[in-house]
Amino acid sequence: MDSRRKFLKKIGAGSLLLSLPPIYAQQAKVLSREVNKPIVLSTWDFGLKANAEAWKVLSTGGRALDAVEQGVRYTEADPTERSVGYGGRPDRDGKVTLDACIMDENANIGSVAALEQIKHPISVARAVMEKTPHVMLVGDGALQFAQEQGFPLENLLTEASEKEWREWLKTAKYEPVVNIENHDTIGMIALDEQGNLSGACTTSGMAFKMHGRVGDSPIIGAGLYVDNEVGAATATGHGEEVIRTVGSHLVVELMRQGHTPQKACEEAVKRIIKFTESRKKTLDNIQVGFIALNKQGEYGAYCIHGGFNYAKYDDAGNQLISSPHYLI
Template sequence: MGSRRSFLQKLGLGTLAVSVLPKFAISESSIIKINKPIVLSTWDFGLKANEEAWQILSNGGRALDAVEKGVRLTEADPSERSVGYGGRPDRDGKVTLDACIMDEHANIGSVAALQNIKHPISVARAVMEKTPHVMLVGEGALQFAKSQGYKEENLLTEESEKEWKEWLKTSKYEPIVNIENHDTIGMIALDANGNLSGACTTSGMAFKMHGRVGDSPIIGAGLYVDNEIGAATATGHGEEVIRTVGSHLVVELMRQGHSPQKACEVAVKRIIKFTQNRGKSLDNIQVGFIALNKRGEYGAYCIHGGFNYAKYDAKGNELIKGKSYLKSNG
């Protein structure tokens, strides 16, 4: 009996020690300062877009509202030639727009090959919130946009039309890294409540075939958000991003324990491997990712140098040069 009592006492003390110490250790080690709110966006036009998003984030607003507001600014700017109004047309002279949006609950909405509507990102959000579908394309997307009160307008500016007519003289499709490939604004944000959302919008590759759709409106390719892990968005040659479901890949790499920076690097190197395995050159292929995790840590990586991204957090708004696999090309 004594030995049994002694055993139980030892067991009780051991259990007590195990039950108390880990909790103490966890409480001590879990005091990690989360960098929130924070918003990231692709390219130098992301600086102005971030300012719009920050107006919402800095007042405790939702990341979803912030990313929509942020990219709408770029969509409406005719001087930004790869997004929205003033975007470069396809080879038929038509400006067709693609966009998608994703919130912290894995709600998603997307439009592709949408014409004559300045803000495809807001139409994508309406698809998410007001339809049983996740993606509308072409004429159907336009009909839906009009049903939601969006007005048709000509998105082909005089400057874009002039470029298109000049291109028609040769009709040679030869994307230039960081110019024609500089084609998207992707934005991801973590709000003060610790929730993530993202948005992605583009007019796509300049002088593409009519009907071509890239990665930007495809959830998992151009954008992906997992509120338990992080978010990622892509820019560049959409066909290559689709081939690896790139943004989803970045988030899954973060799930496996990679930092946002390392996850972007691994994803880009996989695209490079796939490209080389197909006997293709990297000369005219640019892909870049930006990523953000739940702690507010972030990173970016691309194939060619010349890619940059904007970051806005409590330290301010700044443009950051993305790390690259190859040297600067533009």
């Protein structure tokens, strides 16, 4: 009897789909698929430890927003991770300046850029989102706000980072190298048990950058974007190229058009390549990678050069995955 009921249910569902206009039939198919949740993705191998922190929130039914904040805070506090937070490489003036942004399922956003002496810019970004009428604070204004919110001042320049900076000063020449962690970021996106998406992105930016330089990481739509109806994406690599294409927003919009997360990341990278070639620039020293997650818990990634990896944590466990890439 149970088998007969299941059969009739399938027939009825199929008939309903056939009777719907194509766009609504496609939406009905999406809704009928089993959702892989909760799930969290983050960039690079340090994402494994960050994911583990985020999973503590997600696995107990917590909110994706709390998960991504807690996850990237772990990396911000680790002095051995030289491109994020405490221990990040300084700018050419020897100052560690941090950028971060955060976005929740309701399109609430917060961001800080060129923030000094504060270990957890992601939490300051969240405070901007929740406690001010603004979406972005920068430089001295961001620092003033952070202090007003009770964030302690700390020296973020570690001995190892200062030593590297002083060595760099001998030539004072900036030469980006693909996939060394002088321009990398931790970006994290998550889908919680309630089916809501959120994301966070935090970085110390390019090593030895010009003082005041801001990349894509704190810019909503470039380094991070979340649309709770569709999906979320985040970027890593050369921020100028991501800003040029509003990369993470592009990935999400491609998913809205029906692309899988994998295909959306591929198309966004190809857009960057097209823009680069149209400007008569070489790809030799340009690396950009995207990761994406949709409402079904499906995910994907793509980059220009090989060497980019990302971490995925769901019910199957915490796993490091090598991203497919454009150039061999």
